[in-house]
Structure formats: structure tokens, C-alpha cells
Amino acid sequence: MSSHAALPADAATGVPKVRFDRITKCFGKGAEAVQALEPVTLDIAEGAFTCLLGPSGCGKSTLLNILAGFERPTAGEVFMDGQPVQGPDPRRGVVFQQGALFTWMNVRDNVAFGPLATGKSQAEAGRIADRFLEMVGLAGFARRYPYELSGGMQQRVGIARALANDPEILLMDEPFAALDAQTRELLQEEIKRIWHETRKTVLWITHSIDEALFLATDIAVMSARPGRIKATFRPEFARSSDPSVVTSPEFARMKAQIFGLLREEALAAQRQEAA
Ligand SMILES: Nc1ncnc2c1ncn2[C@@H]1O[C@H](COP(=O)(O)OP(=O)(O)OP(=O)(O)O)[C@@H](O)[C@H]1O
Ligand SMILES: [Mg+2]
Structure with missing residues (x-):
């Protein structure tokens, strides 16, 4: 149980959808201990699409896993709607890097699994599955099994299942991460369309600055381990559904700025690993 009280609801400013409040994380003990996160404080507004960028090993997945409720912070607290996160919760859907589909179920049953588990009837769960398979462009593959799909299609089923x-x-x-560049670009456009349609709050980890700039309303750049928030950006490109936003001078300017920050941190991470 957490000793932290819920944040008070503030009618004037509103409570953020998510608040990482001075989160630290240390794995292991004594000489083996790894300080993964320094105090990280970050707010995520309802409906925001937040991308975390940072060098490998800086604590991005750790931060996401703490919000998912898979990991507990060493200190600090993460709040959703002002309530401390105590463990996994269906209000937070997780899409993993690869598949994580049930190999013995067809695509439609994979997507219908969640709704069925929460008490929807077979017919209703099936309708929900059909709707989201349509949304991710896989209506024609409902009866196939995961092994019959490409990596990109499996990822789309994963997204439909979470939605x-x-x-x-x-x-x-x-x-x-595991997709080829062309598939990745097409899926980025699809994700943007789905986000425009559903207006879900999203926390997204990527190593691609282009992907972050194309999709995010908010970008948090993290430092080398122990991770902290080094800089935040508010790009405007996510609001546009025109794929050519990536060719604008403003896009190039922000990309160069983030590239510089990430390069510094990647070099710091490299020095750390060599030490
Ligand atoms: N379960 C664990 N036990 C021990 N150390 C861990 C554990 N999980 C993560 N770490 C360590 O914490 C640090 C942060 O790991 P994390 O996976 O969050 O990094 P990341 O930013 O997601 O990296 P990548 O970009 O490579 O996925 C790393 O040094 C890692 O070795
Ligand atoms: Mg990671």
C-alpha cells in the first residue's frame, strides 16, 4: 500500500491524467545496485500523445512499467487521475514490442479475449473485435492465426487487442522497433489516424526522433542512466494528418535540436558502459 494520499483535485488547473511524482528506481542491492531512474517528475495531460526518447538503458521501459503497475518505484509515486497506481489495471492497456498474442487463438479471438474476460457476451465481444480489426485494417484476417501474419500485422492485432x-x-x-522502415511509416500514419479517432492518452517509447515528432503532442527527452527528464518539447505535427509535415523546416529544426540532446546522452551512456 502507498503512504501517499491522492493528489487533491484542482478545479482551476485540473488534475493531470498521469503524474510521475519524483520517481526513482534502484534495481538490486549493495555493489550490484543499478540506479535506473533519478527523480523523474512528468505530467501527462488527458488526450496527450507523449513520446519518451533517450539512450538505451536510461530507464524508459522502467518508467513505463511503473505506470503500467508492473514495477514499484523505489521512491516517489505515479498517479492516474490523482490516484496512486498500485498495480496493473485494465484502464491502462499495454502493447509490447513484439506480439504477445495467444498463438492458439485466431486473430478475432485474440482481440475478443479482453472484452469476454470483462463479462461481455460472445456476440458483443465479437462485434468489438470486428470494429477494432477494421480500424487497424485487418478485417480480412479475423480467422487467421498469429503465425500466418507478418510482424507488422501481428503488431496491429496487438494494438487492436489493447484498444x-x-x-x-x-x-x-x-x-x-522490429518492423521495416516502410511498414513502420505506414503504421505511424495509421496510429495517428486511430489517435485522432479515439483521443486516447498515449505513452509511447521510441528511439526514432522522426517517429516522435510525427506522432507526439509532447516529447520528453531523457538523460543517460540514471534517467531524468532532460528536456521537453511540444511539437505541433501530431495534429496534422498530412504525412508531408515531416518535410517542413520547423520539423527539421526541432529534429536537429533533439538529435543534439540525444547524441550528448548517448555518448554519456557509452562512456558509462565502458567504465
Ligand atoms: N529487472 C531488472 N533488474 C535489474 N536491472 C534492471 C531491470 N530492469 C532494468 N534494469 C536496469 O535498469 C536500467 C534501465 O533499463 P530500462 O530497460 O528501463 O532502459 P530503457 O531506457 O528502456 O533501454 P532500451 O532503450 O535499451 O530499451 C538498465 O541499466 C537496466 O540494466
Ligand atoms: Mg526499453
Whole structure:
């Protein structure tokens, strides 16, 4: 149980959908201890699409797992709607880097699984599955099994499965990392369309600055381990559904700025690992 009280609801400013409040995380003990996160404080507004960028090993997944409720912070607290996160909750849907589909179920049953588990009838769960498979462009593959799908299609089923539970927040840890560049770009456009349609709050981890700039309303750049928030950005490109936003001078300017920050941190991480 947490000793922290819920944050008071503030009628004037509103409570953020998510608040990481001075989160630290240390794995292990004594000489083996790894300080993964320094105090991280970050607010996520309802409906925001927040991307975390940072060098490998800086604590991005740790932060996401703490919000998912899979990990407990060493100190600090994460709040959703002002309530401390105590463990996994269907209001937070997680999409993993790869598949994590039930191999013995067809695509439709994979997507219908969540709604069925929360008490929907077979017919209703099936309708929900059909709706989200349509949304991710896989209506024609409902009866196939995961092994019959490409990596990108499996990822889309994973996204449909998370959406079918109607979560308030989607947590995605490098969901497109294993995909080729072209598939990735098409899926980014699809994700943007889905986000425009559903207006879910999203926390998204990526190593791609372009992906972050294309999708995010908010970008948090993290430092090398122990991770902290080094800088935040508010790009405007996510609001546009025109894929050519990536060619604008403003996009290039912000990309160069983030690239510089990330390079410094990647070098710091490299020095750390060599030490
Ligand atoms: N369960 C664990 N036990 C021990 N150490 C861990 C554990 N999980 C993460 N770590 C350590 O915490 C640090 C942060 O790991 P994390 O996976 O959050 O990084 P990341 O930013 O997601 O990296 P990547 O970009 O490579 O996925 C790393 O040094 C890692 O070795
Ligand atoms: Mg990670």
C-alpha cells in the first residue's frame, strides 16, 4: 500500500491524467545496485500523445512499467487521475514490442479475449473485435492465426487487442522497433489516424526522433542512466494528418535540436558502459 494520499483535485488547473511524482528506481542491492531512474517528475495531460526518447538503458521501459503497475518505484509515486497506481489495471492497456498474442487463438479471438474476460457476451465481444480489426485494417484476417501474419500485422492485432479493452491510456514500448522502415511509416500514419479517432492518452517509447515528432503532442527527452527528464518539447505535427509535415523546416529544426540532446546522452551512456 502507498503512504501517499491522492493528489487533491484542482478545479482551476485540473488534475493531470498521469503524474510521475519524483520517481526513482534502484534495481538490486549493495555493489550490484543499478540506479535506473533519478527523480523523474512528468505530467501527462488527458488526450496527450507523449513520446519518451533517450539512450538505451536510461530507464524508459522502467518508467513505463511503473505506470503500467508492473514495477514499484523505489521512491516517489505515479498517479492516474490523482490516484496512486498500485498495480496493473485494465484502464491502462499495454502493447509490447513484439506480439504477445495467444498463438492458439485466431486473430478475432485474440482481440475478443479482453472484452469476454470483462463479462461481455460472445456476440458483443465479437462485434468489438470486428470494429477494432477494421480500424487497424485487418478485417480480412479475423480467422487467421498469429503465425500466418507478418510482424507488422501481428503488431496491429496487438494494438487492436489493447484498444478492444477500451483503456483510458495506451502504453507502448517501442511497438514498431522490429518492423521495416516502410511498414513502420505506414503504421505511424495509421496510429495517428486511430489517435485522432479515439483521443486516447498515449505513452509511447521510441528511439526514432522522426517517429516522435510525427506522432507526439509532447516529447520528453531523457538523460543517460540514471534517467531524468532532460528536456521537453511540444511539437505541433501530431495534429496534422498530412504525412508531408515531416518535410517542413520547423520539423527539421526541432529534429536537429533533439538529435543534439540525444547524441550528448548517448555518448554519456557509452562512456558509462565502458567504465
Ligand atoms: N529487472 C531488472 N533488474 C535489474 N536491472 C534492471 C531491470 N530492469 C532494468 N534494469 C536496469 O535498469 C536500467 C534501465 O533499463 P530500462 O530497460 O528501463 O532502459 P530503457 O531506457 O528502456 O533501454 P532500451 O532503450 O535499451 O530499451 C538498465 O541499466 C537496466 O540494466
Ligand atoms: Mg526499453
